[in-house]
Structure formats: structure tokens, C-alpha cells
Amino acid sequence: MNKRIALSWSGGKDCCMALDTLISQGFEVVSLVTTVPKELGRTFGHGERTEMIKLQGEALSIPVHFIECTYENYTNQFVKAVQILKNQFNITGIAYGDLYLDEHRDWGEKVASAAGIDALYPLWMKKEEALQSLERFVHSGYEAIVIRVREDVLDDTWLGRIIDKSFLDDVQETSICPMGESGEYHTFVYDGPLFTKRIQLENGELIQLETTKKLEFKNFQLIE
Template identity: 70%
Template sequence: MTQKIALSWSGGKDSCLALHTLMEQGYEVVSLVTTVPKELGRTFAHGERTELIKLQGESLNIPVHFIECQFESYTENFFDSLKELKQTHGITGIAYGDLYLDEHRDWGEKVADQANLTAIYPLWMKKEDSLSALEKFVQSGYQAVVIRVREDVLDDTWLGKPLDEKFLEEIQLNTEVCPMGEAGEYHTFVYDGPLFTKRIELQEPSFIALETTKRLEFRHFQLIEK
């Protein structure tokens, strides 16, 4: 019997690669779970607009479940939503796109255990294998763009770069950066790929300077036929 699970979804390359891997392994992903600070309309993970996450869900034909929360009650709100999804969708597990940070896995496993769910980490690897993970994504057929960078390690020339062979070469030159950006050095948005029924067209980019990061904002976006 196919296991129904939810997937913690940021909209970036890690969660997309996790989704692809899970489906190859035979799981049925019935919900993409995305946390959003109350009243901001943006995701906790990347500060991305919820409208763009909705377009991803629509193209992937998987409903997005937004968890409204605050930093102080993040874990509690996440747990409550998992219980809700267990009741409404019959999920048996929650999957995460984390790669190798033990503290992230510890948190995810703890929350899943409290909800009596299985925690699934389809991309889990050793830190030194992160470059091969990026290579796999670049060769996967998915298309993503850098939407946010940490200013202490990457300047704003990285914003808007596609994750392609050139990116793969250039990111290796900065030894302070994990090739997959696991420590938040950069974040991405996936707008097309094998599982996408439609392409997300991103138009009119502009830069926004935040406290310690810079991000790429798109004024217009829409789904288009492929």
C-alpha cells in the first residue's frame, strides 16, 4: 500500500529534489507544508511570496498547506498542523529536504514523533557529498534561480543566477560556502522541471536589501503552458 506523506516545502532546490526522490521511491506526497509568519504573506524559510508557492503547488498538482505561525510558537503550530493533516489526509509521515545538519534533523524527528508520524529524510548525506547533490540537481532537468544571498559570504551578483553548469563551477571557487547552501548562504526558487505541468514565468526582477541578506523580488509572475 502506498504511503501518504506530507513534505516540508520551501520552494527551493532541496525540497524539489526531495519531492522527486520521494516519488521515485513510491511515496504519495499529498501535501506540501510551508510555514508563514502571520500577516506577512511570505514564507519563513526563504521570505518568498505565498502566491509563488501556490503556483508551484498548482503546477505540481499537489495542494499547499500553509502553517501560520510565529517564531515563539513555531514548533507547536507545526505539530498542530501535522495532526490536522494526519486526520484529513491520512498521512503516515512527514518528509524534509535537509541534507546533513543534525540539529535540523533532531527537531524534525522530534516533531514527527510527537505526532506519531515517521520522519523521512530522502536527501540525507555527509557534508562532503553536498557537491554531488548539486550536480544531481543541475542535471535533473529542474530549473531554479538564486533569490536570496547572505551578504557575509556572497554578494548580490549571485542574485538571479540560474542553477546550471556555470553555477556549479563558480560555487566551488568559494570555499566558505556549502555548494548546496545548507547553512543559508543562498536560497533558490524552482520554476520548472519534470514534475511541473506548467512553467512559472518570472518577470521584472528587482533587488531588496534586508538586514543581513539581499533578495530578488519578481513583480510579475504567472503559469504558462510548456
Template identity: 55%
Template sequence: MVRIALSWSGGKDSCMALHELINRGDEVACLLTTVPQETGKTFAHNEDIKKMEAQAESLGIPLELVHCTYDTYTEDFLEELVKLKTKYRLDAIAFGDMYLEGHREWGQKLADAAGLKAVYPLWSEQSEMLTMLNKFINSGYKAEVIKVREDVLPLDWVGRLLDESFIKDISEKDVCPMGESGEYHTFVYDGPLFKKEVRS
């Protein structure tokens, strides 16, 4: 059995990655969440740490916070990953990226430097993103939009649940349906792997 650390944002992509890893028999030893000192909240999603801790508790998987700065993000991540490799006897680190080559290259270099395998359980073609969104919504997980890029999506989408109505509306926009370029971010609060709902 492969022991894996999963890069964890709390959103749909990392949740889908977790689901895939567990379904194929891998052991997710811990969840890794980066926390820039500049904000004290999660990187990119800007989520409250207490909500991340509640997620991890409901999932029954340890959460490890990677404290970093924007300027030294990679170096800080690598330093912490090397420590966690020993602590959890890790074989690999997994990411929820789907098709952006630049993200995959960064993760591969990070894993190589730490002496780990890089795993991308959701890797697919860009043309498959609407199918991926449907798969997530039909999987039984529940998520809400917590952040949008206001240059591409309306601010009033914050708070929307990912459901059939969301699929219809996002498919009419000129954006990636899965928000792979940061068009929107989500927080997953319930689903098959959760012991209890974690909405605030």
C-alpha cells in the same frame, strides 16, 4: 504506499526530496509551507505566497500553509500537522535536509509528537554536496537564486540561474555548494514534475 506530507520551501532541496519520494513510489499527499505572521511570506526564503501556490498548482499537489510566529514556530507547526495527519491520512512527514544533525533532530521530534514517521530522502554526507548540486542541475529542473547571505556570497548572485557556471563559481567559495546553512536560497520554476513554468 506511504502517504507523506513534504515540508516545502519552493527551493531545490524540497524539490529534490519530492522527486526522490515520487520515484521510490511514495505518495506525497500535500506540501507544507510555513508562513510567519511577522512577514506574511515563507519562512527563511521570504517568498511570495502566490508563487508558492502557482508551484503547487503546476505540480498538482495541494499546498497547506502553516501560519506561525517566530516565537511559537514549533508549537504552531505541530498543531497544524496533527490536523493534517487526519485530513490527509498521513503516515509520515518528509524534509529536504541533507546533513545538519540539528535540523534532523528537530524534524524527528516534531514527527514523533504528531505520531508520524520522519523521512529524509536526501540525507547524505557533507562531502557529497557538490555531487548533489550537479545531480539537481542535471535532473532537468530549473531554479534561480532568490536570496543570499551577504556575509558569504555577493548580493548580485540573486537572480542567477543554477547552471554549470553556478557550479563553477560556488565551488570556488568557502561555503556549502548546496547552501545547507542558508548561504543561498532558490526557487524552482520548472522541471520534470511541473505541468507548466511558474516564473513570474
């Protein structure tokens, strides 16, 4: 069976754990797929700059395929891009890091079906299992930092926090999903078992993005 696949990639902990899981299951992830809106010039997922995503791809030795789209043609452009990857890399599936939101899974499965490939959800779980999932990440060896928070649920003191035991303890004192599945917070993974190089982040600056706040790093580079 051909196990060459693409992975929808935001740069955060969920897609990173999906990557780790897929590789442990024998899949070959040949491309990371990231959507970039023409209107903003940042990724749709986390509002991250494309340079940061490129660094992750380089550190993981997996090429990144950016899908340029608008809010109006998002799905159509995604399907077209996946079809191109299917022809170019002979992929048979696309994987997503979603955990339990049915509407996200429905969309991903429709996109895959339209492109003539399979949809994979290696992290799929019950909502009640989210805390265990976060605990697994904390002990996975991957290192991630909180780069964006939703203002209505978390204040900016959460920005810049590392996803560690302290974070695990503190997030349980809030009312949010421990994994931030509804966008309560977003992360950026900068090192871990599959990384050949570490991404060094320096000089973080707080910026406002609509209803969220983000930590923007002025300096970033790959180090051995």
C-alpha cells in the same frame, strides 16, 4: 504500507529534489507544507511570498498547506498542523529536504514523533557529498534561480543566477557549502519533470531583508 506523506516545502531546489526522490520511491505526496510567520507575511524558509508558493503547488498539482505561526509558537503550530494533515489526508509521515545538519534533523524527528507519524529524509548525506548533490540537481531537468543570498558570504551578483553548470563551477571557487545548506543562498524552482506548467518570472527587483538580499519578481505567471 500506507505511503501517503506530506513534504516540508520552501520552494527551493532541496525540497524539489526531495519530492522527486520520494515519488520515484513510490510515495504519494499529498500536501506541501509551508510555514508563514504572522509578523512578516512571507515564508519562514526563504522569505518568499505565498503567491509564489501557491503557483508551484498548482504547477505540481499538489495542494499547499500554509502553517501560520510566530517565532515563539513555531514548533507547536507545526505539530498541530501535521496532526490535522494526519487526520485529513491519512498521512503516515512527513518528509524534509535537509541534507546533513543534525540539529535540523533532530527538530524534524521530534515534530513527527509528537504528531504520531514518521520523519523522512530522502536526501540525507555526508557534508562532503554536497557538491555531488548540486551536480545531480544541475542534470536533473529542474530549473531553479537564486532568489536570496546571505550578505556575509555572497554578494548580490549571485542573485538571478540559474543553477546550471556555470553556477556549479563558480560555487566551487567560494568557501560556502555548494548546496547552501547553512542558508548561504536560496533558490526558487520554476520548471522541471514533475511540473505540468512552467512558472514565468519577470522584472526582478533587488530588496533588502535584514542580513540578506532578495530578488523579488514583480510579474509571475503559469504558462503551458
